[in-house]
Amino acid sequence: MSRAILDGSELRVGDVIPVGSVSFTVEEITDFARRYDPQPFHLDEEAARTSIFGGLCASGFHTLAACFGAQVRAGVLTPCNLGGRGIxxxxxRRPTWPGVEYTLSLEVRSLVPNPAxxxxxxxxGYVLCDPEGAVVMDATPQHLLRATRGERSTSGGEAPVETAA
Structure with a gap:
């Protein structure tokens, strides 16, 4: 079960936070594809069978959006999230198939405090794994998080960058 991060100063590089499961139905895949990524292997099961994927799969952008949505619905970063700065x-790494339950976890990869x-x-890191544990998607959005507690928020000025090795 995931935990809510109330303040960004709670985080340390290397922390791993389980979020929960993400799955896709054929209807969700084709609806997203019609609206945002209308490629044949996302829209039509027959066309998808002859593609490099060998079957209907979710758009990578759908996969990313579903993972972000799962994190927000689980309330992991919601209490302290101020927005984002990019990815x-x-x-x-692998297609996301309909009817499969994937597992999402978050990994803290870098922290750049701005106490002022x-x-x-x-x-x-948003890491989505299939039931065998293989990584399907790995993304690193840059979140801006409120940090009002702890030594990170009282040292004044920019603090050094902390990143995973």
Missing amino acids: AGLAW RERIEAGI
Whole structure:
């Protein structure tokens, strides 16, 4: 079960936070594809069978959006999230199939405190794994998090960057 992060200063590089499961139905995949990524392998099961994927799969952008939505619904970063600054890295390593239950976890990869503004820029890895544990998607959005507690928010000025090795 996931836990809510109330203040960004609670986080340390290397922390792993389980979020829960993410899954896709054929209807969700084709609806998203019609609206945002209308490629044949996301829209039509027959066309998908002859594609490099060999079957209907979710758009990578759908996968990313579903993972972000799962994190928000679980309330993991919601109490302290101020917004985002981009995505430092994004890799779709395997297709996401309908009817499969994937597991999402968050990994704290970098922290750049800004005590003067009472916030931290946090590189949070969104790691989606299939039932066998293989990574399907790995993304690192840069979240701006409120950080009003702890030594990170009282040292004044910019603090050094902390990143995972």
